Amino acid sequence: MTTIKDVAKDAGVSVGTVSNVINGARVGKEKKILVEQSIQKLGYEVNTLARGLKTQKTDYVVVILPELENPFFSLILSNIEKALSERGKQIVICISGGDAEKEAKFINLAKRNKIDGIIGITYSKIDKYLTDSMAFVSIDRHLRTDIPYVSNDNLAGGRLAAENLCLRGAKNLLCFQTISSLDSEVRNRRRGFEQYCIDHGVRYNCAEFSETQGSSIYTSFGSRNLIRNVLNAYVNTDVDGIFASSDHLAVVICEEARKMGKHIPEDLQVIGFDGLRLLNYGSPLVSSIEQPVELLARTCVDMLMKILNHEEVHSITNLPVRFVEGGTTKKMER
Amino acid sequence: MTTIKDVAKDAGVSVGTVSNVINGARVGKEKKILVEQSIQKLGYEVNTLARGLKTQKTDYVVVILPELENPFFSLILSNIEKALSERGKQIVICISGGDAEKEAKFINLAKRNKIDGIIGITYSKIDKYLTDSMAFVSIDRHLRTDIPYVSNDNLAGGRLAAENLCLRGAKNLLCFQTISSLDSEVRNRRRGFEQYCIDHGVRYNCAEFSETQGSSIYTSFGSRNLIRNVLNAYVNTDVDGIFASSDHLAVVICEEARKMGKHIPEDLQVIGFDGLRLLNYGSPLVSSIEQPVELLARTCVDMLMKILNHEEVHSITNLPVRFVEGGTTKKMER
DNA sequence: CTGTTAGCGCGTTCAC
DNA sequence: GTGAACGCGCTAACAG
Numbered sequence: 001m002t003t004i005k006d007v008a009k010d011a012g013v014s015v016g017t018v019s020n021v022i023n024g025a026r027v028g029k030e031k032k033i034l035v036e037q038s039i040q041k042l043g044y045e046v047n048t049l050a051r052g053l054k055t056q057k058t059d060y061v062v063v064i065l066p067e068l069e070n071p072f073f074s075l076i077l078s079n080i081e082k083a084l085s086e087r088g089k090q091i092v093i094c095i096s097g098g099d100a101e102k103e104a105k106f107i108n109l110a111k112r113n114k115i116d117g118i119i120g121i122t123y124s125k126i127d128k129y130l131t132d133s134m135a136f137v138s139i140d141r142h143l144r145t146d147i148p149y150v151s152n153d154n155l156a157g158g159r160l161a162a163e164n165l166c167l168r169g170a171k172n173l174l175c176f177q178t179i180s181s182l183d184s185e186v187r188n189r190r191r192g193f194e195q196y197c198i199d200h201g202v203r204y205n206c207a208e209f210s211e212t213q214g215s216s217i218y219t220s221f222g223s224r225n226l227i228r229n230v231l232n233a234y235v236n237t238d239v240d241g242i243f244a245s246s247d248h249l250a251v252v253i254c255e256e257a258r259k260m261g262k263h264i265p266e267d268l269q270v271i272g273f274d275g276l277r278l279l280n281y282g283s284p285l286v287s288s289i290e291q292p293v294e295l296l297a298r299t300c301v302d303m304l305m306k307i308l309n310h311e312e313v314h315s316i317t318n319l320p321v322r323f324v325e326g327g328t329t330k331k332m333e334r
Numbered sequence: 335m336t337t338i339k340d341v342a343k344d345a346g347v348s349v350g351t352v353s354n355v356i357n358g359a360r361v362g363k364e365k366k367i368l369v370e371q372s373i374q375k376l377g378y379e380v381n382t383l384a385r386g387l388k389t390q391k392t393d394y395v396v397v398i399l400p401e402l403e404n405p406f407f408s409l410i411l412s413n414i415e416k417a418l419s420e421r422g423k424q425i426v427i428c429i430s431g432g433d434a435e436k437e438a439k440f441i442n443l444a445k446r447n448k449i450d451g452i453i454g455i456t457y458s459k460i461d462k463y464l465t466d467s468m469a470f471v472s473i474d475r476h477l478r479t480d481i482p483y484v485s486n487d488n489l490a491g492g493r494l495a496a497e498n499l500c501l502r503g504a505k506n507l508l509c510f511q512t513i514s515s516l517d518s519e520v521r522n523r524r525r526g527f528e529q530y531c532i533d534h535g536v537r538y539n540c541a542e543f544s545e546t547q548g549s550s551i552y553t554s555f556g557s558r559n560l561i562r563n564v565l566n567a568y569v570n571t572d573v574d575g576i577f578a579s580s581d582h583l584a585v586v587i588c589e590e591a592r593k594m595g596k597h598i599p600e601d602l603q604v605i606g607f608d609g610l611r612l613l614n615y616g617s618p619l620v621s622s623i624e625q626p627v628e629l630l631a632r633t634c635v636d637m638l639m640k641i642l643n644h645e646e647v648h649s650i651t652n653l654p655v656r657f658v659e660g661g662t663t664k665k666m667e668r
Numbered sequence: 669c670t671g672t673t674a675g676c677g678c679g680t681t682c683a684c
Numbered sequence: 685g686t687g688a689a690c691g692c693g694c695t696a697a698c699a700g
């Protein structure tokens with residue numbers, strides 16, 4: 001392996017000068033050319049470990065995600081990757097499976113490895129593992145007062161869902177969500193939903209179920225039986241509009257309701273949350289409140305950059321959402 | 335930050351002894367306990383940069399992927415992550431967008447950063463960027479004779495597709511694929527398809543289209559017009575069975591064919607490749623040849639570990655595939 | 669501008 | 685079994 005010393009010797013200058021050339025400091029024209037030639041000739045490349053040891057920085061950013069098989073998370077990762085790579089940062093992924101210990105382990109590793117910062121979407125209790133020294137941006141979750149977080153306008157999203165069900169003729173609504181949602185900003189989806197119903201005198205109920213721990217806690221496919229049971233309790237009442245706390249849940253609800261003989265959207269309208277699309281590109285899977293994933297990712301990354309730059313940052317929780325028509329709600333006249 | 339020196343001082347031993355404790359070398363019992371206590375007390379953690387500088391290893395592995403928004407790739411990443419994290423490796427992701435330069439840049443970065451190895455699924459010409467010194471495992475692509483690769487049994491997959499179309503009554507088949515597929519092992523899908531047709535005297539055609547470069551080259555949603563044109567040329571012949579080289583393509587073909595008035599699977603049966611499912615968990619999106627993604631990932635990782643271990647490895651190209659029923663082929667009597 | 673040098677934190681010789 | 689000293693490759697501070 002060729003080092004900075006070899007280059008210095010070959011170019012007939014000192015290592016300091018070589019270092020200056022590499023890092024764009026002012027260097028005399030001729031020496032600079034000499035050094036560049038030697039670098040070319042020897043095929044020299046900086047050893048970022050040595051550099052990091054000195055500077056305590058690595059240009060790595062850890063992204064913590066509960067899952068990758070859930071398209072919503074891979075979509076977020078994809079967008080974060082774009083924004084981060086534009087900033088010259090590389091991404092180390094941590095797939096936590098919702099396991100707080102694994103998250104903690106990774107945060108520790110990140111510290112040891114002198115990772116520049118962390119962007120995390122986490123629903124477990126990791127507050128105590130976070131040292132003040134780490135640059136951390138949270139998504140959809142308020143972790144600690146000193147940790148900024150970014151989320152869409154969940155309150156407006158919930159309201160929007162209720163409103164769109166009502167506009168399409170639903171009279172008796174149901175808010176259907178997972179327990180784990182209760183922990184995070186996501187709970188505001190329900191709040192917004194309830195607000196609208198109360199403000200407009202709409203009949204409504206709220207149902208929730210706890211997802212089974214394990215392989216696919218964020219997918220709602222593992223908990224199909226639970227969902228079926230909850231749904232059973234409502235399907236034969238005159239509930240005619242359901243707001244599900246995620247598209248995953250909405251898809252399963254639609255499937256199960258159809259099995260129970262319901263026609264969607266004629267008998268029962270369903271609105272999900274996230275705005276997922278077929279293969280991430282095609283048509284919406286269900287009618288939904290769409291999250292601005294790209295903006296969300298970009299906002300997180302900007303925020304992290306500011307922190308690394310020692311600028312002051314504040315949480316942002318009002319990223320705009322919108323209703324998208326996906327075939328599980330009735331068409332509206334214009 | 336507390337260093338190994340601090341621990342040594344606190345424990346009243348030398349740094350060498352502390353190092354030995356950390357790395358499990360033989361150390362006197364009492365001193366060992368002393369050191370461990372100090373480590374606890376001071377909250378000491380090894381600086382992996384300093385260690386890496388010395389050992390030239392980092393426990394990082396780069397995974398190169400064309401895209402993340404394509405569920406097939408995120409599924410692969412998910413499975414690779416599982417296998418790799420079991421081995422104590424961390425993952426740095428490189429999303430290339432099919433850009434050879436970006437891939438090259440990352441391979442270089444990996445070298446500079448003393449990354450342990452690379453697992454890559456790449457369709458561009460990166461042969462020349464690969465230095466012999468890097469541990470590299472390729473997926474679905476034969477890059478160079480000295481670089482091992484892993485792929486499923488594409489030949490059998492193609493045959494299986496043709497066979498299943500025929501078993502379900504299709505008489506005039508069409509193999510529909512993208513140009514970019516031609517470059518890699520994926521081309522064997524067509525070969526297998528043709529083999530079966532020739533062996534069994536089945537009428538068949540092959541159509542291909544070149545995907546537009548850009549944002550979503552692997553998704554087949556950007557190239558909808560092209561697909562439509564190709565399809566148009568065949569849809570009014572008596573073609574009644576299509577084998578698409580990916581599920582993405584199959585989905586678009588189905589949509590477009592339906593728009594053209596075809597009923598699927600009655601008038602036209604379609605089989606894709608990959609075995610993607612709704613939201614990665616639900617029912618198959620289309621009838622398809624399913625890839626053993628988990629096995630594929632595990633095989634890659636095992637192979638990489640062997641390389642790092644200086645064991646000899648050989649390419650594996652016969653991972654088993656199977657047909658999955660997804661509603662775009664007719665039901666078969668049993 | 670340029671060269672010299674002192675660490676960054678750790679692993680690894682050797683002597684003992 | 686233990687400790688002192690050296691070097692991994694680089695940056696930054698300083699002196700010239």
